[in-house]
Amino acid sequence: MTHLHPTRDKRQQQLITLLDELAPLEGYTLTALPRVRLLRSNRPLERAPVLYDPGIVMVCQGRKIGHWGDETFIYDAQQCLVVSVPVPFTMATDASADEPLLAVYFHLDFALLGELVLQLDEQRPPAPSLPKGMYSSPMDDSLKDSLLRFLQALNSPVESAVLGPALEREIYFRILMGEQGGSLRAALEEQGRFGRVSKAIRKIHSSFAQALDVDELAREANMSLTRFHAHFKAVTHTSPMQYVKSTRLHQARLLMLRNGMTASVASAAVGYESPSQFSREFKRLFGRSPTDEVARLQGSFALSAQVNSMYVSSH
Numbered sequence: 019m020t021h022l023h024p025t026r027d028k029r030q031q032q033l034i035t036l037l038d039e040l041a042p043l044e045g046y047t048l049t050a051l052p053r054v055r056l057l058r059s060n061r062p063l064e065r066a067p068v069l070y071d072p073g074i075v076m077v078c079q080g081r082k083i084g085h086w087g088d089e090t091f092i093y094d095a096q097q098c099l100v101v102s103v104p105v106p107f108t109m110a111t112d113a114s115a116d117e118p119l120l121a122v123y124f125h126l127d128f129a130l131l132g133e134l135v136l137q138l139d140e141q142r143p144p145a146p147s148l149p150k151g152m153y154s155s156p157m158d159d160s161l162k163d164s165l166l167r168f169l170q171a172l173n174s175p176v177e178s179a180v181l182g183p184a185l186e187r188e189i190y191f192r193i194l195m196g197e198q199g200g201s202l203r204a205a206l207e208e209q210g211r212f213g214r215v216s217k218a219i220r221k222i223h224s225s226f227a228q229a230l231d232v233d234e235l236a237r238e239a240n241m242s243l244t245r246f247h248a249h250f251k252a253v254t255h256t257s258p259m260q261y262v263k264s265t266r267l268h269q270a271r272l273l274m275l276r277n278g279m280t281a282s283v284a285s286a287a288v289g290y291e292s293p294s295q296f297s298r299e300f301k302r303l304f305g306r307s308p309t310d311e312v313a314r315l316q317g318s319f320a321l322s323a324q325v326n327s328m329y330v331s332s333h
Contacts, residue, residue: 080119
């Protein structure tokens, strides 16, 4: 049970109380809306590599700290995180039994985003913005109010079904109107450098088990090899082939954790020809052997969505 905090305003306490009731168990709690999950952690989680799907993370209590390249992202009750393309980074969680981490995760619906962007463009042209793969920006009062209405609706099966989709749309609207709107708009575009790199990233996530080379990915992005290398690193903070490797290793970890695959079977499933090379590269990324890493996730509370590297696109 969460405790009253003297420095929290009434709205923040309402958000925490609702999430505490909606997500009573550690891990992810599914909701009536297929792209929305609730997260609870009663303990701190050590810094570990993750590969987030495109999504929005809103933390109401506790704190997450992400490290991406030379940037640090803090997302807590005052900051939300938006990931517009899957990017590998490391993440740690501050939480305790007295003050568990309580958060909402929205898996991005690109069809809904595209529809909203078209409507917004009819009203006013978009403001200039530098697109990035990941942003952390302030939770303003409008966004907090929208989140509160959304969680109140989730507390009722009828309101979840009838009002939930419209309130989810309202959350997207608030994000698009805020500092991170330009990044999401760019992720929908096919022409700019960000959109072209996004296209290559979708290729990686749909074909990671196949043989992929940089020339093929550059063609997918309709760029010269030199430009593709530079723009890919600008968007993801890593090289194309390091990104492919990271995607394969995260997918293999997911297969071992969810499907009970052995390391050798999982390595072949994600495109490795040599199990020994897979084990070496796995340990280099995660700091443990495949067996030890899966045992660690099973022994603690395994955040399956943080291990999930599937990129779902509908745009």
